[in-house]
Amino acid sequence: MNIIVTGGAGFIGSNFVYLELEKHPEDRIICLDKLTYAGNLATLEEAMKNPNFRFVKGDIADKECVEKLFEEEHPDIIVNFAAESHVDRSIEDPGIFLKTNIMGTQVLMDACRKYGIKRYHQVSTDEVYGDLPLDKPDLFFTEDTPIHTSSPYSASKAGADLLVMAYHRTFGLPVTITRCSNNYGPYHFPEKLIPLIISRALADETLPVYGKGENVRDWLYVKDHCSAIDLVMRYGREGEIYNVGGHNEKSNLEVVKTVIKQLGKPESLITFVTDRPGHDMRYAIDPTKIHNELGWLPETKFEDGIRMTIDWYLNNREWWENIISGDYRNYFEKMYVEKDRA
Numbered sequence: 380m381n382i383i384v385t386g387g388a389g390f391i392g393s394n395f396v397y398l399e400l401e402k403h404p405e406d407r408i409i410c411l412d413k414l415t416y417a418g419n420l421a422t423l424e425e426a427m428k429n430p431n432f433r434f435v436k437g438d439i440a441d442k443e444c445v446e447k448l449f450e451e452e453h454p455d456i457i458v459n460f461a462a463e464s465h466v467d468r469s470i471e472d473p474g475i476f477l478k479t480n481i482m483g484t485q486v487l488m489d490a491c492r493k494y495g496i497k498r499y500h501q502v503s504t505d506e507v508y509g510d511l512p513l514d515k516p517d518l519f520f521t522e523d524t525p526i527h528t529s530s531p532y533s534a535s536k537a538g539a540d541l542l543v544m545a546y547h548r549t550f551g552l553p554v555t556i557t558r559c560s561n562n563y564g565p566y567h568f569p570e571k572l573i574p575l576i577i578s579r580a581l582a583d584e585t586l587p588v589y590g591k592g593e594n595v596r597d598w599l600y601v602k603d604h605c606s607a608i609d610l611v612m613r614y615g616r617e618g619e620i621y622n623v624g625g626h627n628e629k630s631n632l633e634v635v636k637t638v639i640k641q642l643g644k645p646e647s648l649i650t651f652v653t654d655r656p657g658h659d660m661r662y663a664i665d666p667t668k669i670h671n672e673l674g675w676l677p678e679t680k681f682e683d684g685i686r687m688t689i690d691w692y693l694n695n696r697e698w699w700e701n702i703i704s705g706d707y708r709n710y711f712e713k714m715y716v717e718k719d720r721a
């Protein structure tokens with residue numbers, strides 16, 4: 380099969396490219412990526428050596444570029460990872476989130492209708508469900524939980540999900556959606572909590588924790604997430620949504636302290652900073668449906684996953700040091716350090 384992976388130079392997309400090349404050597408993987416600040420060709424260096432892999436630089440919201448690729452590659456499956464994903468950035472500047480996450484999804488699906496495909500798979504997020512309270516630990520997001528978004532980011536992802544389901548109902552497009560909890564693992568861009576804490580702790584810099592650090596996230600090792608997507612896009616039922624979660628709920632402070640401890644750094648680096656506006660309190664996923672229908676379960680315990688992740692960052696310093704020594708450093712200072720002083 381020919382599979383177009385959009386956003387394949389980003390965090391989850393690149394992990395997915397590697398999983399597909401290894402698990403399905405019979406398939407051809409075409410990566411379409413705009414190479415925004417969060418995309419990185421260095422991440423795909425190994426994939427580039429594989430004759431079954433092709434990289435194309437382009438924007439999913441660019442109709443001409445997308446149609447040209449469909450004409451060249453005759454894809455069977457499209458997996459859409461391409462998205463602006465950072466909640467804080469969406470609060471600063473929502474426009475690009477709507478353009479890429481919603482309009483980009485529309486352009487891709489229109490191409491699917493025009494040229495015909497076997498499956499369009501949308502990679503979505505549990506943030507579309509909003510949040511859960513801390514004092515009701517037995518509540519989880521299921522696929523029937525109503526959409527209730529908090530940030531421009533989650534609203535844009537929810538808008539895209541609604542559009543995907545509308546294309547299924549109205550045009551009969553063979554679609555599936557997965558909604559995942561927070562991913563962590565190799566190639567995670569160091570603006571996100573875990574890699575940010577690792578990279579800053581290694582440099583003995585302050586570690587910004589929003590509010591009191593009580594917010595809870597359900598951490599999912601990225602490779603487990605990728606294997607779930609692989610199953611759903613091949614064997615999931617058309618028109619269905621599948622939640623993908625790790626059952627690894629941790630408060631942000633717990634996560635930060637775990638990383639600091641493993642790196643042998645002092646807790647005095649922790650700095651409590653102004654909270655994120657509209658900050659979701661708790662995410663927790665019930666993955667019963669994907670387990671019952673497709674036999675998927677997360678394989679990686681948080682204790683193992685975080686150790687592997689820290690080791691990866693220790694062994695791949697060049698990858699993230701190149702990122703944080705560039706423009707991103709200025710962005711970070713503006714977003715966190717100045718805010719902290721205010």
Ligand SMILES: Cc1cn([C@H]2C[C@H](O)[C@@H](COP(=O)(O)OP(=O)(O)O[C@H]3O[C@H](C)C(=O)[C@H](O)[C@H]3O)O2)c(=O)[nH]c1=O
Nearest residue numbers: 464465466504505560561570571572587588589594631
């Ligand atoms: C960057 C940063 C974050 N935080 C807090 C904010 C959150 O409660 C938690 C994780 O934040 P992060 O921005 O890494 O991830 P989320 O906002 O939970 O969203 C992530 O997971 C979902 C599922 C997606 O869909 C998003 O695309 C993805 O970015 O740590 C801090 O306390 N300090 C910091 O410096």
